[in-house]
C-alpha cells in the first residue's frame with residue numbers, strides 16, 4: 070500500500086560538507102507533533118511493525134545539523150532531555166532550513182523525552198523542549214521493545230517470580 | 232510511490248460514509264466492499280484511507296487478560312467483563328479516559344458508569360485543545376461553520392497547525408480551494424496565510440508565510456493587536472519578524488471581507504498555553520471592529536469535539552469532570568488526566584478509543600505501570616503493552632453507525648459499511664455491560 074511507505078527523504082547535504090564544524094553533541098530545541106506518515110501508520114494499526122519505527126522513531130533534522138554531527142539518513146542518534154533519553158533515526162527534514170530545531174513525530178519514542186509538566190493547565194509541554202543530540206551506535210527499538218524497556222510493567226513481575 | 236490500478240473487483244459501493252479520523256469529518260467517502268471487507272475507499276485522504284483500509288494483523292479480535300507470566304491471553308467475554316467490572320467497582324479513584332474515537336452513543340452509558348462509581352471522566356482534549364477550552368471560557372468563542380468559510384472567506388490563516396499533515400482535506404474541502412458562493416474562483420479569490428516557525432507543508436502552499444520564532448506566538452499576536460489599536464511598535468524586530476511586515480500583515484487582515492483563523496496544537500503545547508489562545512481570540516475580537524473575522528480550533532480526532540459538547544450539555548463542564556464527591560466538579564490541573572497520573576492518584580485506568588501509550592509523556596504513563604489498565608480499542612497499540620484487560624471494540628463509521636461532531640460542532644451521522652468481526656462487540660455494548668455488572672456488584676455489597 071502506498072500511503073504508509075516510509076517517508077521519502079532526499080540527501081540534501083553530504084557529511085563531508087566543507088564549511089561546517091564537526092561537533093559531538095548538538096544543543097537543539099525539540100518539537101513534537103503529528104505528521105502525516107505517523108498519523109497514517111498509527112491509525113492503520115501497524116504499530117508493532119518496522120514501518121511505525123520508521124515514521125515515529127525518527128528525528129527530522131536540519132541537513133546542516135546532521136552534517137555537523139556526521140550522521141546521514143536513517144543513522145541512529147541519541148536524543149536527551151531533562152526527562153529522558155531515547156535512540157531514534159535521524160533524517161533530513163522536509164521543512165528545512167531550521168537549524169537548531171529537531172522534530173520527532175508524536176509516539177512512544179517522543180514521549181520518553183517530552184515534559185509531563187502541565188503547569189496546572191492539563192496539557193503537557195510537548196513542544197519547545199531543550200534537548201541534545203549525539204551520534205549513537207544503538208539500534209532504534211521497535212515499539213513493543215521500547216515499551217518494555219521504558220515501562221517494564223510486566224518484565225518486572227516476571228523477574229520477581231524467578 | 233508507484234501508480235496503482237483502480238480497484239474494479241467489488242460487490243457494492245457504500246456511498247457517503249463519514250471518515251473516522253480527523254476533525255474534518257469528511258462525509259463524502261465511498262467505500263468499495265467485497266465479501267464484507269472494504270477493498271478500497273474513494274475521496275479519502277491518505278490518513279482517512281489508511282484508517283479505513285486497516286491493518287488486519289493487529290486488529291484486536293478477542294478479549295484478553297494477562298496470565299501469571301504477564302502475557303496477554305485470550306479469555307471469554309464473560310471473564311474479561313467480570314474482571315473489569317470487579318476492578319472498577321472496587322476502586323477508590325477510577326479514571327475513565329478516551330472517548331474521542333467512539334460515538335456519542337457509547338459515551339452515554341460511560342457517563343452513567345462514571346456517576347455510579349464516582350470516577351473522573353476525561354477525553355483527549357486534556358492533552359490537545361484543553362487550553363483552548365479554557366481560553367474560550369475566559370474570553371469567548373467567535374465561531375462559525377466550515378460552510379461559511381467555504382462560501383465567504385477571502386483570507387484564511389493557519390497558525391500552530393499543519394493541516395496538510397493533520398487534516399489533509401481541510402483546505403481542499405472547506406477553506407481554501409473550493410469554489411464558494413461569494414468566492415467563485417476558489418483558490419484565486421482567497422489569500423492563504425500560515426504563521427509557523429517551520430516551513431511546513433501548509434506554509435509551502437501559502438501566499439504568505441510568517442515564520443515567527445519558537446515560543447514567539449504570544450509576542451507576535453500581541454504586536455498585531457497593538458498595531459490594530461493604533462499603537463506604534465517600538466522594536467525593529469518582534470518575535471523574529473521585522474515590524475514593517477507586521478504593519479503590512481495587519482493592514483491586509485483589516486482589509487479583508489471575511490477572515491478565518493484556524494489554530495492548532497502549536498499554540499496550546501508551548502509554554503504560554505491557554506494565554507496564547509486568549510490572545511488569539513482577542514485578536515479576532517479586535518479585528519471585528521474593522522471587518523468580519525472568525526476562528527476555529529483544529530480539533531484532532533473525529534469526535535473529540537463531540538465529547539466536549541456532550542459533557543457540556545449533560546454536566547455543564549467540557550472535560551476532566553470529577554464525580555468523586557457525588558456531583559460533577561471540574562478543575563483544570565486538578566481533575567485532568569495528566570495531572571492525576573503525575574500525582575499518582577488514579578487507581579484504575581479505563582481507556583476507551585484512545586492511546587495514552589503513544590500520546591502521553593512517559594513521566595505520566597509511568598503511573599500506569601502501578602495500576603490496572605483496562606483497554607477498549609480496535610488495534611494492538613502502545614497502550615496494549617501496558618493493558619491488563621483488553622476488550623475489542625468495533626470500528627465506528629465502518630463497522631458500526633454512530634453520531635459524531637465535526638470540529639465546527641456540526642453533528643453528523645456516521646454510516647455503517649460492513650459487519651464487524653464476530654468476536655468483537657460495539658463500544659456501546661461493552662460500556663453498557665460494564666455498567667450493568669458494576670451495578671450488580673454494588674447492589675450485592677449493600
Ligand code: SF4
Pocket residue numbers: 250251252253254255256257274275276277278279280398399400401
Ligand atoms: S481530511 Fe480528515 S476526515 Fe477528511 S478524509 Fe482526511 S482524515 Fe478523513
